Amino acid sequence: MTHSTHTNSLAGRAGRREWTALCVLMLPLLLVSMDVSVLYFAIPAISADLEPSGTQQLWIFDVYGFVLAGLLMTMGSLGDRIGRRRLLLIGAASFGAASLVAAYADSAETLIAARAVLGLGGATLMPSTMALVRTMFTDPGQRAKAIGVWSGVMTGGVALGSVLSGVLVQYFWWGSVFLVNLPAMALLLVLGPILLPESKNPAPGRFDLLSVPLSLAAVLPVIYGLKEIPSEGWHPQYVVCVTVGLLFAALFVHRQRTAASPMISPELFRGRGFAPAVLLNLVSSFAMMGSVYFTTQYLQSVLGKSAMEAALWALLPSVPIGMAAPAATALVQKGVDRAHVVTAGFAVAAAGYGMLALAGTDSLWLVLAACAVLASGIVMVMSQMTDLALGAAPVEKAGAASSLLETGAEFGGALGMAALGSIGTALYRHDIPASAPSAAHETLGGALAVAAHLPGRAGDALATAAREAFTHGMQGAATAGAAVLVLAAIAATVTLRGMRVRQTPAEEPKETATV
Numbered sequence: 001m002t003h004s005t006h007t008n009s010l011a012g013r014a015g016r017r018e019w020t021a022l023c024v025l026m027l028p029l030l031l032v033s034m035d036v037s038v039l040y041f042a043i044p045a046i047s048a049d050l051e052p053s054g055t056q057q058l059w060i061f062d063v064y065g066f067v068l069a070g071l072l073m074t075m076g077s078l079g080d081r082i083g084r085r086r087l088l089l090i091g092a093a094s095f096g097a098a099s100l101v102a103a104y105a106d107s108a109e110t111l112i113a114a115r116a117v118l119g120l121g122g123a124t125l126m127p128s129t130m131a132l133v134r135t136m137f138t139d140p141g142q143r144a145k146a147i148g149v150w151s152g153v154m155t156g157g158v159a160l161g162s163v164l165s166g167v168l169v170q171y172f173w174w175g176s177v178f179l180v181n182l183p184a185m186a187l188l189l190v191l192g193p194i195l196l197p198e199s200k201n202p203a204p205g206r207f208d209l210l211s212v213p214l215s216l217a218a219v220l221p222v223i224y225g226l227k228e229i230p231s232e233g234w235h236p237q238y239v240v241c242v243t244v245g246l247l248f249a250a251l252f253v254h255r256q257r258t259a260a261s262p263m264i265s266p267e268l269f270r271g272r273g274f275a276p277a278v279l280l281n282l283v284s285s286f287a288m289m290g291s292v293y294f295t296t297q298y299l300q301s302v303l304g305k306s307a308m309e310a311a312l313w314a315l316l317p318s319v320p321i322g323m324a325a326p327a328a329t330a331l332v333q334k335g336v337d338r339a340h341v342v343t344a345g346f347a348v349a350a351a352g353y354g355m356l357a358l359a360g361t362d363s364l365w366l367v368l369a370a371c372a373v374l375a376s377g378i379v380m381v382m383s384q385m386t387d388l389a390l391g392a393a394p395v396e397k398a399g400a401a402s403s404l405l406e407t408g409a410e411f412g413g414a415l416g417m418a419a420l421g422s423i424g425t426a427l428y429r430h431d432i433p434a435s436a437p438s439a440a441h442e443t444l445g446g447a448l449a450v451a452a453h454l455p456g457r458a459g460d461a462l463a464t465a466a467r468e469a470f471t472h473g474m475q476g477a478a479t480a481g482a483a484v485l486v487l488a489a490i491a492a493t494v495t496l497r498g499m500r501v502r503q504t505p506a507e508e509p510k511e512t513a514t515v
Helices: 016-034 043-050 054-082 084-103 108-136 140-171 181-195 211-232 236-258 266-270 274-302 307-315 318-333 338-356 364-392 395-431 438-442 444-452 456-496
Strands: 003-005 198-200 512-514
Touching: 016 084, 016 108, 016 140, 016 181, 043 108, 054 084, 054 108, 054 198, 054 211, 054 395, 084 108, 084 181, 084 198, 084 395, 108 140, 108 198, 108 364, 108 395, 140 307, 140 318, 140 364, 198 395, 211 236, 211 395, 266 274, 266 395, 274 307, 274 338, 274 364, 274 395, 274 444, 274 456, 307 364, 318 338, 318 364, 338 364, 338 456, 364 395, 364 456, 395 456, 438 444, 444 456
Parallel strands: none
Antiparallel strands: 003 512, 198 512
């Protein structure tokens, strides 16, 4: 190995090696995004085999996302210090080992622990892949295309995970949903050192250990509280969780502003466009996850599709979604103001919510079309905000910038589920007949379970009323989501006008790299 310094020249535009390396980087990204939804169909088999308690089953689902969200900022900053490729390979090894343990887990406790390690590995992989894209593709046009691919893979992985798990569980056993990670991680460990350049901040300063528990205490209570509120309501314990998390967030921000070597440098926010990009990306995640909360239940509980059928139907909108990011990138590269493209993306997404607000209790194709339109607009925005944030951040702080962008997206997704889910739940409970059993007032699933045990027309009437009430709740939440996106479109027009990444290769800051 030889050490060199990255100073890009026009002759240093990314070539075949870099684009091949991008394909390698997409492997861990795809698997990390798939692991968000990979248990959807495996959980019944896991429950039958390991017999977890209700609490343990929830932790099997949730611990991955909690650990992932809590450690993103820590791992992004760590990658800037020890090297992004090194952290990526460490994460790949831990992700693969945890997948093997999870596949052959003989108890719920072992599976929960393995899922936690998978979350830790995911927290190293996500910011590392994005930071390496930033360092490999220093030409603004090429970087925009690469980020478009990154965004498409990230979005597609979530949809693919549920379908893949259904197929694997049907033809093999539940452990196979974890074993599928091993070949990809092995390939990354072999090809990564050959194709991926090493890069890190040459003068990172001391790692601020105090910021690690502060960031965890800020992120985890907020994410937990926001995720529980849609299903459990605004109970004091969840409000307290969010409040405590916000207090620690204030302490974390104070620490970053006063520490000699902060985990997240305030310098990032001095880059033109970085702060608006993080905030607008957060709003995008708010809209995306807020809609998913309703559409997944609509397909299964309102239309009566099985989980596998619902997952297969949900794949249809992925075709136009996959074209959205490249289309947005092409428009910006042809000279269209980024503000106009992002505003258009928010407007398209708002139109998708508007379509969702028109759905009835038998509107499969309308809901699928609404999902396609909404998600396409959101992906347009996300790809542009990711490119803007990474282009505005100093290249030596690419890991920290990536982790902050992704942590914001986690917050946005949880907030979207909490806010829009609460609106939908309130409307649902308002519409359910007062004479219905108490369990029917809580959730649509509870109402359908009660209806199944009622005789004849009484059960049918309750099931019909519950489906109509849920659909009305979805309509109300969609209307609120559309309003949020219209406001976001206005904000994008104001804050992003004329904002383009004009950085030439000669202007790139220097950083230590290993080739």
